[in-house]
Amino acid sequence: MDYKKFVPNEVYRSVFDIDFKKLYEDGKRIILTDVDNTLISYDEVGPSEQLLMLHQELTNMGFKIYLISNNNIFRLEKFSEKFINEGFIASARKPLKRGFKRAIKLINRPAEEIIVIGDQIMTDVYGAKRSGLDVVLVKPIKKSTEKWYTRFNRYWENKIVKKIKKVNIDIYNKIINLKEGNDND
Numbered sequence: 001m002d003y004k005k006f007v008p009n010e011v012y013r014s015v016f017d018i019d020f021k022k023l024y025e026d027g028k029r030i031i032l033t034d035v036d037n038t039l040i041s042y043d044e045v046g047p048s049e050q051l052l053m054l055h056q057e058l059t060n061m062g063f064k065i066y067l068i069s070n071n072n073i074f075r076l077e078k079f080s081e082k083f084i085n086e087g088f089i090a091s092a093r094k095p096l097k098r099g100f101k102r103a104i105k106l107i108n109r110p111a112e113e114i115i116v117i118g119d120q121i122m123t124d125v126y127g128a129k130r131s132g133l134d135v136v137l138v139k140p141i142k143k144s145t146e147k148w149y150t151r152f153n154r155y156w157e158n159k160i161v162k163k164i165k166k167v168n169i170d171i172y173n174k175i176i177n178l179k180e181g182n183d184n185d
């Protein structure tokens with residue numbers, strides 16, 4: 001198995017810690033982000049004030065924002081009322097390639113300009129990587145409200161993380177650091 005496809009390009013504690021300036025300098029122009037536990041927790045419906053401020057900042061920097069989620073269209077439509085975006089893929093069935101392919105088609109820009117953001121190695125990172133996209137991993141906002149299938153993915157995630165150690169020790173250490181800080185669990 002090719003474990004490289006489970007290794008994110010970078011790891012941050014939250015979306016608020018991501019070095020977007022660096023991403024812009026690296027040529028990224030499009031943010032394709034997960035929603036649940038990346039931008040808001042499962043028990044939130046709309047964006048926080050802090051998230052809206054980040055949104056404004058990113059727009060000012062010149063980023064275009066798209067959403068890709070395994071959650072349904074109703075949740076994404078509701079979230080998009082305040083968190084304005086260029087478009088979204090709902091029921092994406094990450095890590096299948098299909099949702100990412102649809103996103104790339106919708107975005108209609110070179111893949112190198114796109115940065116994916118997500119909180120799950122098994123869906124967000126793996127899905128992005130096998131679709132040829134760079135991806136940033138963040139720590140899930142709130143684990144206690146996760147659905148059973150997410151918990152199931154986490155079981156495999158812990159196994160995969162051990163493999164990442166052999167592929168990229170730097171990223172491995174960053175992931176372990178996040179997992180050890182159980183601030184929100």
Ligand SMILES: [Mg+2]
Nearest residue numbers: 034036037119
């Ligand atoms: Mg998520």
